[in-house]
Structure formats: structure tokens, C-alpha cells
Amino acid sequence: MNAMNPVRPSVIPTAPGRVPGLGHVIPVFRDPLEFLTSLQGLGPIVKIYLGPMPLYVTTSPEAIHRMLVTDAAKFSKGRLFDNAKVVFGDSLLTASTTRHRDQRRLIQPAFHREQVVRLAGRLHQHMVSRIEGWQEGSSLDFVSEMHSLGIEAVVPTLFAAEHSAEVTAKIHHAVPVIAQGLVRRVLFPDFVLALPLRANRTFVAAADELRDAFGDIVGAHHAGHDADGDLISTLNSAVGPGSGVRLSDSQVRDQAVSILLAASETVATTMSWLFHELARHPEIRERFYAEVDEVLGGSPCGYADFPKLVYVEQVLRETLRLHTPNWILTRSATVAVDFDGVLLPEGAEVLYSLSALHRDPALYPDPQVFDPDRWGPDREIPSRTAYIPFGSGAHKCIGDSFAWAEMMIGACTIASRWRLDHTPGTRVGQSRKLATLQPTGLHLRPTAITRHRRESRPA
Numbered sequence: 001m002n003a004m005n006p007v008r009p010s011v012i013p014t015a016p017g018r019v020p021g022l023g024h025v026i027p028v029f030r031d032p033l034e035f036l037t038s039l040q041g042l043g044p045i046v047k048i049y050l051g052p053m054p055l056y057v058t059t060s061p062e063a064i065h066r067m068l069v070t071d072a073a074k075f076s077k078g079r080l081f082d083n084a085k086v087v088f089g090d091s092l093l094t095a096s097t098t099r100h101r102d103q104r105r106l107i108q109p110a111f112h113r114e115q116v117v118r119l120a121g122r123l124h125q126h127m128v129s130r131i132e133g134w135q136e137g138s139s140l141d142f143v144s145e146m147h148s149l150g151i152e153a154v155v156p157t158l159f160a161a162e163h164s165a166e167v168t169a170k171i172h173h174a175v176p177v178i179a180q181g182l183v184r185r186v187l188f189p190d191f192v193l194a195l196p197l198r199a200n201r202t203f204v205a206a207a208d209e210l211r212d213a214f215g216d217i218v219g220a221h222h223a224g225h226d227a228d229g230d231l232i233s234t235l236n237s238a239v240g241p242g243s244g245v246r247l248s249d250s251q252v253r254d255q256a257v258s259i260l261l262a263a264s265e266t267v268a269t270t271m272s273w274l275f276h277e278l279a280r281h282p283e284i285r286e287r288f289y290a291e292v293d294e295v296l297g298g299s300p301c302g303y304a305d306f307p308k309l310v311y312v313e314q315v316l317r318e319t320l321r322l323h324t325p326n327w328i329l330t331r332s333a334t335v336a337v338d339f340d341g342v343l344l345p346e347g348a349e350v351l352y353s354l355s356a357l358h359r360d361p362a363l364y365p366d367p368q369v370f371d372p373d374r375w376g377p378d379r380e381i382p383s384r385t386a387y388i389p390f391g392s393g394a395h396k397c398i399g400d401s402f403a404w405a406e407m408m409i410g411a412c413t414i415a416s417r418w419r420l421d422h423t424p425g426t427r428v429g430q431s432r433k434l435a436t437l438q439p440t441g442l443h444l445r446p447t448a449i450t451r452h453r454r455e456s457r458p459a
């Protein structure tokens with residue numbers, strides 16, 4: 001801080017509606033995203049209270065960029081990740097500064113472009129069998145379907161070793177339980193998380209289950225099922241920079257668990273919203289399906305097709321804007337940080353919401369409207385700091401290209417075979433209790449695409 005021009009933390013405005021003793025607990029628990037979105041425009045940093053606990057929310061693209069990129073070295077990962085070490089262990093998701101940099105160097109080769117191109121082929125093959133198994137006219141519980149599809153495609157694609165049905169069952173069971181518990185880890189005070197409550201015990205048990213399952217997968221690699229170039233073999237053969245030491249089995253397991261959790265919720269959530277929006281907007285769906293048909297003509301979607309799928313990409317981008325999966329993320333200031341005259345105190349626990357950023361009317365006109373043409377070639381694209389569904393800086397999503405490949409291939413594979421409409425009576429809401437913003441009550445009815453074409457042809 002400049003002694004001639006002292007700037008005090010008090011210049012950070014407190015969000016309106018603070019109740020003595022409770023702080024902002026009521027709006028936070030009633031609708032946390034609406035509350036966080038309402039803070040946009042109050043200032044680049046806004047203070048809120050959960051009971052007596054102060055939390056700071058960075059709202060503007062500039063403040064978020066400073067925290068994630070320019071002054072990233074002054075922040076650790078914060079509450080979400082510190083309180084979830086029981087699941088993520090010491091891994092890319094929880095590490096900061098040099099530990100993080102060293103781990104990222106070890107893992108990065110598994111996500112290089114050539115590797116993703118290679119994996120994309122496997123993804124299609126694993127998706128097709130599940131998608132082809134859908135029944136005409138049935139009602140799919142679509143979020144859970146996308147979860148299962150994601151796990152069934154990602155686990156063999158990224159972690160390649162053969163594994164038993166028991167391991168698969170453990171993964172399917174544990175992932176949603178952990179996803180459900182993560183938000184409590186951010187919003188509940190530490191003493192509540194330490195109580196022997198059922199929710200806390202269930203969370204820890206699911207963490208153990210998932211770590212067990214991945215212990216088995218790592219073991220299977222040692223037993224000779226190592227597949228060339230998959231993530232676990234990359235980690236098994238990686239040598240620590242400087243140290244020359246290989247990762248232990250438990251370190252490999254922690255990285256794999258973290259990557260699976262980072263990969264599965266986010267993609268399943270995005271795919272669910274995508275097909276909800278397509279079902280809600282028949283004119284967008286027609287354009288989307290027409291492009292898939294024109295580009296692929298019934299052939300499997302591969303990496304080389306992506307540049308031709310221009311409208312599909314626009315629709316996905318818009319889905320990631322309006323329904324950004326990571327709606328709440330955290331950092332912790334390890335020293336005081338000067339945000340252009342506003343001083344964030346040392347030790348400040350910071351929240352930021354990519355969803356709130358992407359719904360800011362100052363950045364996106366009519367932000368609640370689903371409009372893929374925002375991303376059209378003739379439109380002005382928002383600045384790079386205003387659209388960051390994969391984060392930014394040193395912690396930017398390591399799996400972003402893999403995620404694009406998975407979503408492009410998944411979306412096109414589904415759209416080549418099925419039209420999906422809301423099952424009559426479906427009422428879609430938005431869950432506020434999960435680490436990713438998922439639709440609730442989303443039931444979709446598949447109709448085989450050949451029949452759709454015949455029906456939709458003009459008489």
C-alpha cells in the first residue's frame with residue numbers, strides 16, 4: 001500500500017440486505033446465483049457475510065482477470081478446494097504456485113492436441129453404444145443419462161485400463177454424491193463441515209469410494225494393462241521436474257480422481273442444457289441438425305469435422321455462456337492485493353461466479369436470452385476477459401480441448417440419430433445445490449431421426 005495515499009478495505013462495498021448475526025445467509029441459500037448476479041455492477045469487489053464470516057466477491061472482468069492472471073501468484077485456490085482435499089488430495093485442483101506449476105507440467109502431455117485428436121476417435125466409439133440403446137418414445141432422465149454417458153465415455157478413453165463392473169459402479173455412485181457436497185464445502189462454515197452430520201459422512205464415504213475405485217484402476221495398469229498414451233500411463237511414466245522422482249501410486253490416483261471429477265459434471269451439465277435449449281427453440285434445432293446432416297451426412301463426427309461445424313460451435317458457446325457449469329469458484333489472498341486503489345486484505349476468502357459474469361447485462365445485451373447468433377461471424381465478440389467458461393491464467397482448464405471434443409462429438413452423435421423433445425409435463429428448473437448449475441426435472445423423449453426427417457418434410 002502507498003503510505004502517501006492509504007486505501008482502506010472499507011472502500012469495498014458491502015452487499016445490501018445484511019441482517020445482524022446472519023449476514024447474507026438468507027439470499028445466499030434462497031438463490032445463490034441470483035444473489036451473486038445481483039452484485040454485478042455494485043463494484044469490482046463486493047463484500048458479503050455468511051453469519052460473521054466475511055467473503056469477498058470479485059465481479060468485473062478486470063477484477064477477475066487480475067485475480068486469475070495478473071496477480072495470480074498472490075492467491076491460493078481457496079475454500080472450495082481447501083475443504084475438498086478429502087476428495088482431491090494433493091492434486092492439480094488443490095495445488096497453488098510452484099507445486100501447481102510442477103504438477104501441471106507433468107500432466108500437460110496427456111492433453112496435447114495430438115493426444116486429444118487421438119482420444120476423440122475413442123470417444124465416439126464409447127458413446128455410440130449407449131446412444132443407440134435409447135428407446136423411441138421413452139422418457140430419458142436426461143441429466144442422469146448425460147452423467148452415465150460421460151463416465152462411460154471418459155473413463156475408458158482417458159484411463160484406458162480394463163476395470164471391473166464393481167469399479168464402474170463405485171464411480172457412478174460416488175461422483176454425483178461428491179458433486180452434491182462440494183457447494184456446502186464453500187458456503188458452510190468450517191465447524192459445520194467438521195460435525196458428524198449425515199451429509200458430511202456421506203461426502204467422505206463417497207470420496208473414499210472413488211479413491212478406492214481409482215486405486216484399483218492404477219493397480220490394473222501395474223498388472224500389465226497399461227495402455228499407450230492414456231492419462232494413467234502418462235502419469236506413471238512422468239518424472240518430477242528437477243527432482244527426477246516418479247509419482248507415487250497415491251499421487252497418480254489423486255490426479256486421476258481430480259481429473260475425472262473436473263471432467264464429468266461440467267460436460268454432463270453442458271450437454272443437458274444444450275439439448276434442453278434445442279428442444280425449447282425448434283428454429284435453432286433445425287439449423288443445428290441441418291448443419292450436422294450437411295457436414296457429416298451420417299458419418300461419425302471426428303476432430304477434422306470441427307471447423308466445418310460452425311453453427312454447432314456457436315450453439316455450444318452460447319450454452320456455455322448462459323449455463324456456465326462452474327457457477328461458484330474460490331481463491332484466497334495470501335497477501336494484501338491492490339485492485340486499482342481498492343485493497344483486498346491478506347487472508348481474504350474470495351468467491352467469483354463465471355455464471356454471473358456471463359449474465360452481466362453490461363457485457364451481454366439481453367443476457368437471459370439464449371441466442372447463438374451472438375457468436376456469429378458478423379457480431380462483435382465480447383472481450384476475452386468477459387467470456388471465460390474454462391477459466392483463465394495458470395489454472396485455466398487443462399481439459400478444455402478434450403471437453404470441446406467430447407461435447408462436439410457427443411452433440412453430433414446424438415443429433416445424427418435422435419431428435420429430443422421435452423416429455424409432456426416436463427418442468428425444467430435449475431439446481432442451486434450442486435457444484436455445477438444443472439437443470440432439474442429434465443425429461444426428453446427421443447424420436448429416431450429418420451422418422452423426424454420424413455415428418456418434417458413439407459407435404
Ligand code: HEM
Pocket residue numbers: 092093104258259260262263264266267270325326329330388389390391392394395396397398399400402403
Ligand atoms: C464444459 C466442460 C468444462 C468446463 C466448463 C470446465 C471449466 C473449468 C474451469 C472454469 C476451471 C478453472 C478452475 C479454477 O480456476 O479454479 C477448470 C479447471 C480444470 N479442469 Fe475443467 N472444465 C471442463 C471440462 C474439463 C475436462 C473434460 C477435464 C479433463 C478431462 C477438465 C479438467 C480440469 C482440471 C484438471 C482443472 C484444474 C486445472 C489447473 O488448476 O491447472 N475439465 N475447468
